[in-house]
Amino acid sequence: MVTSRNNQQLTRKQLVAEAQRASLDGHWEEAIKLNDQLLERTGRDAEALNRKGRALLELRRHGSARDIYSEALKADPANMIARRNLQRLETLHNRPKGAPEGGEPNLIPLPRAHVFIEEVGRTWVDELVNPLPVSRLAEISPGTRLDLTVEEGKLYIAEGGDRLGEIESRAARRPIELLEGSNRFEVYALGISGHSLRVIIREVYRHPSQQGKVAFPRQIRATQELMRERELLFQRDEADFLFTEDDEESEQDQVESEDEDTERPDREVESYVEGRSASDDDDEEEDAV
Secondary structure: OOOHHHHOOOOHHHHHHHHHHHHHOOOHHHHHHHHHHHHHHHOOOHHHHHHHHHHHHHOOOHHHHHHHHHHHHHHOOOOHHHHHHHHHHHHHHOOOOOOOOOOOOOOOOOOOHHHHOOOOOOEEEEEOEOOOOHHHHOOOOOOOEEEEEEEOOEEEEEEOOEEEEEOOHHHHHHHHHHHHOOOEEEEEEEEEEOOEEEEEEEEEEOOHHHOOOOOOHHHHHHHHHHHHHHHHHHHOOHHHHOOOHHHHHHHHHHHHHHHHHHHHHHHHHHHHHHHHHHHHHHHHHHHHO
């Protein structure tokens, strides 16, 4: 931990690194002080405001966190971090029991960034199916490590004894098999997505007896399909993507032809109605006779 006096001698880049480290270590009060010093130097810095908002949120100072995230959004209207956290705070505030203002702070250090990097065949990112209400899911901070449990052939994600939801059955099939073979997985929350929670599951240990078995084969198939599409795209001639004057004229002719086709049924209807009207008049005259 760097003292306030020493902080005055740090460059902006070094101060940012210290603020990030304080957040990763769960030293939220220190993170607030460091980001305040950055804001004194640089004014409305959206990233510093985001970090301060996160620290306040983890300390359960939700009113202050809402103010800081609102300021961050004013500094950068495209700030999706601030926008998502304001939505999360609104969800917490609108619960019947309200947001847990001043509750027990979350002092658990955040995981290192590498756990969120996707690896083909070893990680899986997905939204939970059959989730708890979003008002409960909103309590979970992004980066929170969750629990995996297997019951009756289903892979559940839990926190604090609560089942938050489950992994879709096709994606869960192989991890369940590998868990029974002594493989180990970790799962982390990524944040609210719609009415569910988005998570990342990572294979962190593969038992020797399970060598050669891919944890998430669906991800490999999806990647292979993407690579095939890219290869086909590269094989296409550049001319395939250029429009000539002839192409434009042909496209215009097609549009005009479609317009004529659209109008034709109306003409057919008119003629039909006119024919029916003339026929009806004749019938009426015959009836009169």
